[in-house]
Amino acid sequence: MKTMKLLGLTTAMALAAAPVMAQDDPIRVGAAVYGLQAEFMQIWSEALEQHPAVQSGDVELTIFDGRYDALVQxxxxxxxITQQFDAIIFVPIDIEAGxxxxxxxxxxxxxxxxSNTRVNSDLLTAYVGSDDVQSGYMEARYVLDQIGCExxxxxxEGPIGQSAQISRLEGNLMALEECPDVEVLERQTANWSRAEAQTLMENWLTAHPDQIDGVIGQNDEMALGAIEAIRGAGLEPQDFAIAGIDGVTDALMAVKAGDMASILQDARAQAQGALDVVLKAADESYEPQSDIWEQYPDMPWNDGADAEYNVPWTPVTLDNVDALLEMRQ
Structure with a gap:
């Protein structure tokens, strides 16, 4: 995958071009994302930069790195606000603080x-993301099916208080209710971090030797951290049922190797869809320029007027994993 260039900036990066729209100046859009350390938000941000309106110079885009801190956001x-941006796309770290x-x-x-994560506010123009309750259920159901519901x-878990953590846990627990003979030995946040998840899993393998059958990782990075801990303990990942969410590159490789399951969260559709919607809010004459509306006909544009746009999940399988990997080249 082409790596997003941070250009040495710590809190923001800007992409600007000459205006070509009817107005004198391009529309200034800020994207406040919770953090750019992990691959998923890098994919999301790069997709935003590749939106046709940004590439043509219709939009002057600034992406702000929230550094996983609500106060920074x-x-x-x-x-x-001080610089009088025309519109904002928000990917919050905290559902309440945002x-x-x-x-x-x-x-x-x-x-x-x-976009991507939710904020508890009725003042949003719209939300463009995916149903995290559904993905939490899907990944947990995979693990439970693999271990025969026993x-x-x-x-x-993700960062406590972020909407994805809350909703994916809700989906996890919904699936677990269907398997009363399954016990949750440990449940703790690893903050979307592969390294933190590896440390937690190392501790859990020590505390529960030969007792853990499945690992429900609320994102791929944490599932991959668990796999590293399993290998470090001299065990085989394929002896566990392991699932994550996002479809990041290393997870796609792990699915292909048979080490885990993953569900693709379409960062491109979320980012470019959010930009189309916010541009419509900033300029009533705007028409969508991203092709994601043709990609997902079950998510119609509806003149940018819907309060919520729900991007579908795509389970990663041996049938589609090579095509997904090729898209990262």
């Missing part, structure tokens, strides 16, 4: 579209 909103930032933008008359599992 709040400060970035204040910067965008509401203050949305309120400030609304007070300044700046439309905000949520045995012991552990759950690696």
């Amino acid at each position: 709040q400060e970035q909103f204040e910067t965008m 509401a203050t930032a949305v309120q400030a933008a609304a007070d300044a008359g700046i439309p905000v579209v949520g 045995g012991n599992v552990v759950i690696l």
